[in-house]
Amino acid sequence: MAKVVQVGLGHWGFNWTAHVLPIVPQAEMVGYVDTSEEALARVQTELGVPASKCFPSLQDAIDTIECDLVLGTLRTQAHYPVAKQALEAGLNVVVEKPFASTVAEAQALVDLARVQGRVLAVSQNYRFFPAPIAAAQLVAAQDLGPIDFVSLEFRQHAPTLGYRYWDMPDPMLADMSIHHFDLMRMVLGREPRRLTCRTWNPVGSPFEHDPSAAALIEFDDGTIVDYQSSWMSSGPRTDWAGEWTMNGAEGDVWWTSRSPHDETDDRLIVRRRDAAEPVTPRLPELPSTDRAGALAAVVQAVDTGTPPSRFPSGSDNINSLALVAATILSAQRDGSWVEIAEVLE
Template sequence: MVKAIQIGLGHWGFSWTKEVIPNVPTIEMVGYVDSNPEALARAQSELGIAEDKCFLSLDAAMQAVEPVLAICTLRTEAHYPVVKQCLELGLNVIVEKPFASTIAQAKELVALAKARGRVLMVSQNYRFQPAPIAAAELIASQKFGAVNLVSIDFRRHAPSQGYRYWDMPDPLLADMSIHHFDLMRMVLGDEPKRVSCRTWNPAGSPFGFHPIGVATLEFEKGTIVSYRGSWMSSGPVTPWAGEWTMDCAEGEIIWTSRDHFMGKAGPDRLALRARDQDAVPMPLGAVALADRMGTLNAVAKVIASGSVPPHFSSGADNLHSLALVQATILSASRGGDWVEIAEIMQ
C-alpha cells in the first residue's frame, strides 16, 4: 500500500475523499490538507476522518506524517504551485486536470518530477473505461486497417442539468473537451499536428463564455478528427465521453463511454461494422477499478512497482492533451485559423 495525503477538500476534492479514495485498496491515507478549517471539519463529521489526520497546511502535514504520494484535488489555479511544492518535498503526485494553467508551467513540473525521480500523473479518468480501452486495442491491431476519419459528438443542456460554472472561461474546451482530446490521443495512439476551431455563445445562454464549438484536428499519421461539442444542445444527451464513429479502411468502430445521467447509468457500448455490413455489438471486458479509482490505483502501482502500464497519463504524456486545449482556444480566438501544435509546445 502507498501512503498518501490528499490536498484540497473543496467541492470536487470532497467527492474524491468520499467516493474515490476509500475504494482503492492500494492507498493508505495518512493525512488530509485544506487551508479552510470548515472543509476539514466536514470531512471529520461526515466521513469520520480522525482529527489528527487533518492539517491546515502541507508543511504541517509533512511534519506529522510521512506520505509517499500527494493526491492534489484543488482548484486549477492552485495546481502549479502546490504540485511544485509537493515535488520539491520529494512526493509523488497525482493531480486533477488541467495540471497547470500554461504549457510553460506544465513543462516545468514535468522537468522537476524527472529531476527528482518522482511520478507525476494527471487524472485523465475517462481513459479507465471499457470502451476506449477496447477501441485503442482495435486501432492498434489494425482491426479495419488505417483510420481515415473520426467523428465525435458531445451534447448536453447545461441549464437543465445542474451545471454551475457559468463564468468559467472556455467552459467547453477547457472544462469538458480536454477529456475528449485526451481520449483522441489514447485511442488513436497518435499525436495531434494542427487544429482549427470555432466557438460561440447562443442568444439567451447563461454562460459568460462560449459553450459551443466545432473543431477539425489533424493527427501526425494523417487521421482527421471532426469534433462537435455543446453545453447548450437541445438534442439527445450523449454519454460524457461523447459518441464516436471511427471510419477505417475496411469498416467502422462505433462506441460511447461513461453513459450516466441524472441518476441513470448504462454500460459502455462498442460495435463493429465491416464495410457494407450491419453493425455488430462487441462484448467489453470489465475494468476492475474504473474512472478516478482507476487513475489513483494506477499511480499507486507505478510507485510500488516502477512499471508503467499502457495508457498511463503521466505529466509528460499529458502535455500533448493540454496543448490541444490551448491550441483550440487560440484557434477560436483567431477566428478558426489553423494552429500548429508545435507553436503551442514552444
C-alpha cells in the first residue's frame, strides 16, 4: 500500500477524488492539495475529507505528513513543476496525460526520476481495458501472422457531449489523440518512425482550433496506421478508444474499447481468412480497469519495485508524447512527413 497525496482538485481532479480513489484500496489517501480554498472546502463538505488532510501547497503537505506517491490531476502546464518538486523531494509520481507540455520537459522529468531512483508514471488509462490487452497479445503471438496495416477511426460530436474547452490549441491531437497514439504503441509493440498529418475545422464548429485530424503513421517494422479522428463527426459515435481494424497475413482483428455507455463493454472479433465464421474470443478479466487500473499498477510498481506488464512509465510515454508533437508539427507544415527522431531531439 502506498501513502498518496493528490495535487489538483479542480473539475477533473474532483472526479478522481470522488469516483476513482475510493475504489483503489492499495492507495491510502493521506493528503489533498489545491491552491483554491473553495476546492479544498468542496472535498471536505461533499466527500467528508478531514481538514487535517487538506493543504494549500505540495510543500505544506510534504512538510506535514509522510507520503510515498504524488498523484497529479491538475492542468497540463502544471504537471512539470509539480512532478519536479515531488521527485526532488524523493517521492514517486504519477500524473494525468499528457505528462508534460513538451518532449524536453518530459525528458527532464524522466532523467530526474532515474537519478532519484523513483517511479515516474503517466495515467494512460486506456491501456487498462480487456480489448486492447487481448489485441496486444494477439499481435505479440503473431496469431494472424505479421500485422502490416491498421485502420483506426475515432468519431465524437463534442457540442452534444458537454465539451468545454473550445479555445484549447490542438484539441484533438494534444488532448484526445494521445490515448490512441499510446494504444498504437502498446498494441503493436513497436515504435513510430515517421508520419504525415493534416487537421481542419469544419464549417459551423465552435472550436477555435482544428478539432479533426487525419494521419498516416509508419512504424519501425513497416506497419502503417491510418488514423482518422474528429470531435465534430456527424456519423455514428465510436467508443472512446476508437474502432480498430488490424490486417495480418492470415486475417484481421476488429476491436473497440471504453464504451461511453458501458465501459465494461469491450469487443474483439477475429476474422481468419480461411475460416467460414468470425470468432469472438474470451477477453481477459482484469482486477481493475480504467484510471483505477492505472493507479493500482503504479502502486504495485512503488510497493514491489517491479512494474507490471504494459506499465505506462514516463520513459515509455515519451514516445507517445512524441507522436503528439510530430502530428502537430506535420499539420503546421501542411502535411509534410516528420521523422519522430526530429521531435525526440
